[in-house]
Amino acid sequence: xxxxxxxxxxxxxxxxxxxxxxxxxxxxxxxxxxxxxxxxxxxxxxxxxxxxxxxxxxxxxxxxxxxxxxxxxxxxxxxxxxxxxxxxxxxxxxxxxxxxxxxxxxxxxxxxxxxxxxxxxxxxxxxxxxxxxxxxxxxxxxxxxxxxxxxxxxxxxxxxxxxxxxxxxxxxxxxxxxxxxxxxxxxxxxxxxxxxxxxxxxxxxxxxxxxxxxxxxxxxxxxxxxxxxxxxxxxxxxxxxxxxxxxxxxxxxxxxxxxxxxxxxxxxxxxxxxxxxxxxxxx
Amino acid sequence: xxxxxxxxxxxxxxxxxxxxxxxxxxxxxxxxxxxxxxxxxxxxxxxxxxxxxxxxxxxxxxxxxxxxxxxxxxxxxxxxxxxxxxxxxxxxxxxxxxxxxxxxxxxxxxxxxxxxxxxxxxxxxxxxxxxxxxxxxxxxxxxxxxxxxxxxxxxxxxxxxxxxxxxxxxxxxxxxxxxxxxxxxxxxxxxxxxxxxxxxxxxxxxxxxxxxxxxxxxxxxxxxxxxxxxxxxxxxxxxxxxxxxxxxxxx
Ligand SMILES: Nc1ncnc2c1ncn2[C@@H]1O[C@H](COP(=O)(O)OP(=O)(O)OP(=O)(O)O)[C@@H](O)[C@H]1O
Ligand SMILES: [Mg+2]
Numbered sequence: 065x066x067x068x069x070x071x072x073x074x075x076x077x078x079x080x081x082x083x084x085x086x087x088x089x090x091x092x093x094x095x096x097x098x099x100x101x102x103x104x105x106x107x108x109x110x111x112x113x114x115x116x117x118x119x120x121x122x123x124x125x126x127x128x129x130x131x132x133x134x135x136x137x138x139x140x141x142x143x144x145x146x147x148x149x150x151x152x153x154x155x156x157x158x159x160x161x162x163x164x165x166x167x168x169x170x171x172x173x174x175x176x177x178x179x180x181x182x183x184x185x186x187x188x189x190x191x192x193x194x195x196x197x198x199x200x201x202x203x204x205x206x207x208x209x210x211x212x213x214x215x216x217x218x219x220x221x222x223x224x225x226x227x228x229x230x231x232x233x234x235x236x237x238x239x240x241x242x243x244x245x246x247x248x249x250x251x252x253x254x255x256x257x258x259x260x261x262x263x264x265x266x267x268x269x270x271x272x273x274x275x276x277x278x279x280x281x282x283x284x285x286x287x288x289x290x291x292x293x294x295x296x297x298x299x300x301x302x303x304x305x306x307x308x309x310x311x312x313x314x315x316x317x318x319x320x321x322x323x324x325x326x327x328x329x330x331x332x333x334x335x336x337x338x339x340x341x342x343x344x345x346x347x
Numbered sequence: 348x349x350x351x352x353x354x355x356x357x358x359x360x361x362x363x364x365x366x367x368x369x370x371x372x373x374x375x376x377x378x379x380x381x382x383x384x385x386x387x388x389x390x391x392x393x394x395x396x397x398x399x400x401x402x403x404x405x406x407x408x409x410x411x412x413x414x415x416x417x418x419x420x421x422x423x424x425x426x427x428x429x430x431x432x433x434x435x436x437x438x439x440x441x442x443x444x445x446x447x448x449x450x451x452x453x454x455x456x457x458x459x460x461x462x463x464x465x466x467x468x469x470x471x472x473x474x475x476x477x478x479x480x481x482x483x484x485x486x487x488x489x490x491x492x493x494x495x496x497x498x499x500x501x502x503x504x505x506x507x508x509x510x511x512x513x514x515x516x517x518x519x520x521x522x523x524x525x526x527x528x529x530x531x532x533x534x535x536x537x538x539x540x541x542x543x544x545x546x547x548x549x550x551x552x553x554x555x556x557x558x559x560x561x562x563x564x565x566x567x568x569x570x571x572x573x574x575x576x577x578x579x580x581x582x583x584x585x586x587x588x589x590x591x592x593x594x595x596x597x598x
Pocket of ligand 1: 384385388393
């Protein structure tokens, strides 16, 4: 009885207030969509009429300037971007693997060292790390990063990437079922042999999608090489774009460089999500 | 004669939970011993202590006269002589069946490629999956995976094989293939220690059956006796329930 009285007192949300025409949910949806289109058209009309397209094109899409960038855009700048980021990625991966293994080690000091390293370098802005590298020769007189400018850029990206890589690889190593190492050990393999032949290859497969994304973010971070004061044959995309833009007092190079980044990053991002989907299916 | 395995007063605790409470038993060369018992009685733990996948808390594990629990023993070398087959197969998913059977021959025994491949193919043929050499584990049925796992262990030419419920994860119609392979191994004289719920297999193939309950061995004797005419009440109750699942006695 109490049930009935309460329901009777409070009209449900569907209950129409008397004396007013009610819109069906479908009608409401139609109206809402129409409003959204109207807003879109108004903004578009505003932009088209108010922006000075001529000067915008002169500044951001001047084909004479763009054509001046070839072929160096690809043969120098993009190539260097790839050298810095692939180099950084390879070393970040190796260093990350080392720290991931230390993080999972049964030797306690190793675990501490790994935790401290990971926490420090995950917490610092990438720019700061590059500035540290720039000032390294002051702190350590006589010290030089091997590999010159390339070495410095790659070192910076290695440090930036390795802490994240360590965490990703640790998750990957932990995702390999315990039975795998046990099976390896029961076949007479040592711990390290079992890790090298059985566990690490599987962990690497597991982390391919996230590391592809990390490669994309290292590729973007390679623009920080700018802070190392590189020049000439060592410039990468961003520095190249910046320099060319200054030379011509025109922003077109920045747009061109931006598009060049996207030519690489969008397919890679797409690849990463494809790999991820395939892995989900395989499980 | 030295035992293939001898276990003396073996104890194993996980934290405060004592799982094995003083196990004594031995297996002679060529013997097939089945271990039966209710879930949680410590059967897997016992098996895993035999090849030191689990470090015993105290007691001795002696393999062919060599005390494995001695700190100076090269445990990797000792494990080469003991093959192990797991309930969940534990094949290496990133390798084909053939590679699964070759990897430890190559890396541990340092056999040449040609020799390792020949031994691998022979063993895969022996367990009846010769046609699956190039398949990855995910492409194989459970029964096929388990037989590859057996071949993988056999390729190391072990003196002794441990089986931990090798058919428990299989669909019923696939159990027979695996048991047939194990029967054949037993007939060839392989020393085997088998944890199983397959009572028919235990009765027909085992020389001895060991019944475990609550971390101790309750009964240990010839298969026909332990299964056909158990002496202890706990064994009787367990067998009644296993042989007739509708029986609802508490164990
Ligand atoms: N690594 C571990 N850490 C903590 N407890 C464990 C561990 N391994 C096993 N145990 C516990 O030890 C007891 C015995 O486990 P064990 O796997 O040996 O039993 P079992 O006889 O093989 O059972 P089942 O028939 O279910 O396989 C269980 O209570 C289990 O929870
Ligand atoms: Mg078990």
